[in-house]
Amino acid sequence: MKNHASIELDRLDLRLLQEIQQDARLTTAELAERISLSASPCWRRLKRLEEEGVVEGYHARLNAEQLGWGVTAFVHIMMENHSAELCTQFEETVRHIPEVISCHNISGQYDFLLQIVARDLQSFGEFARKTIRSLPGIKEINSSFSLKEVKTGNALPVEPSTA
Amino acid sequence: MKNHASIELDRLDLRLLQEIQQDARLTTAELAERISLSASPCWRRLKRLEEEGVVEGYHARLNAEQLGWGVTAFVHIMMENHSAELCTQFEETVRHIPEVISCHNISGQYDFLLQIVARDLQSFGEFARKTIRSLPGIKEINSSFSLKEVKTGNALPVEPSTA
DNA sequence: GGTGAAAGCGAGGACCA
């Protein structure tokens, strides 16, 4: 898996990526038909894209509600200082907390933005107090709750125009 | 596809969901082996979970960098007022902008939190000015940039304990 | 709910243009 940017991607690769991003379980034959190619070269392209790391993985998207995760929260965190040690420790800890769906180090007023799930508001409160607030070096926390998922799926735009 | 919450999920279902969340391309045979079941019942369970909407879809995760999306931004938006009309229009518009990876209606100071990708900072500036700022009813915008993806994948926790 | 088996299909490779 290469991590270099700027891999050569032609129009077929991009169409393939678009399709596979929308439905990861497409068979090679189906995929081939959709991008108007025959199965073998289509399969080879996909393998190449996997090798190059353009395709990072295949995942089932699960319904949070039905799994009992009724609350999605966005938590902004400000650190007391920006020592590499403190931040690295924070990141390492956060990475291992399953309720933390995503975490970004961000620019601006706050240092980190976390997306978190919880069973309900009460659980979230407990989680915030026990698990987040108690981490070392945290100066300020600001939580917002998702009232409505307007758009999700985390699909990247794949435009043939930019090839 | 049902949308009701609280579907019956036993330990096997949860293990299955965990596996399929991590690797959507597992074959039924592989999946069955991992959860110590034979192929047929395993396949039936998966189908049931798809039917019930617990599994919402299968998606390839693509590498943003390699597709030329060098910038990930989090944009907080405050609306001038909260008229249903204005908000619905905003949501509908936003849903159709490919650069908008996700959008949540949130509680707190701001009304919406959007995750956006752009080729570079300059493109983002242009996008923010032309596409976002010009939407009707927007009072305030606050953008932060992702400096580092500490954790991603959007995997939900699936604990057998909560079954 | 679980097992076993049968039929049809796709993955993945060899090979040619």
Place this chain on the structure above:
DNA sequence: TGGTCCTCGCTTTCACC
């Protein structure tokens, strides 16, 4: 690169515990 063919193993669906 792309296309064709081939083979093995898997998916999928039975009928039956």
